[in-house]
């Protein structure tokens with residue numbers, strides 16, 4: 001990987017927003033969005049974010065606890081936001097938040113939250129280094145520091 005590609009990058013560059021509408025095929029028999037389908041959509045948003053930061057293919061290494069705050073129903077609109085919090089050596093932590101709204105009141109409600117870890121790989125499927133995260137505001141700095149604590153706790 002060239003020096004240019006390893007230059008620290010702002011989280012804003014790779015921030016990813018994915019929109020989905022809950023369809024009958026996405027739900028359980030009660031018409032409520034299946035958790036697994038939501039996690040799949042969150043994984044896709046997180047992968048796009050990680051791959052944009054890393055400028056290449058990344059694989060999901062882990063997903064921490066997924067918290068579901070609310071049930072989404074058929075016809076409701078989901079917004080999934082994925083943002084990198086910190087890059088380590090070959091891995092990156094991606095924060096994913098999903099919210100839901102309906103077309104009648106348009107008030108977004110928090111739906112789910114999770115942290116995903118991706119590892120960048122080269123064309124031989126070998127791990128490779130990724131650019132660091134360049135923080136430039138308080139929110140990014142807090143995310144960066146908290147990611148360090150989570151990594152430390154996970155490896156203790």
Ligand SMILES: CC(C)(COP(=O)(O)OP(=O)(O)OC[C@H]1O[C@@H](n2cnc3c(N)ncnc32)[C@H](O)[C@@H]1OP(=O)(O)O)[C@@H](O)C(=O)NCCC(=O)NCCS
Pocket residue numbers: 058059060061062087088089090091092117119127
């Ligand atoms: C993820 C994977 C590449 C890690 O490979 P590995 O040889 O075990 O890697 P290492 O133990 O050397 O770890 C590599 C990095 O990943 C991180 N990592 C590995 N397993 C992890 C886990 N379960 N959770 C969080 N981070 C993890 C390590 O901390 C390390 O980070 P760093 O280089 O930034 O310090 C490998 O296990 C793999 O290919 N898994 C299958 C991935 C997959 O198919 N995903 C689903 C489809 S995309």
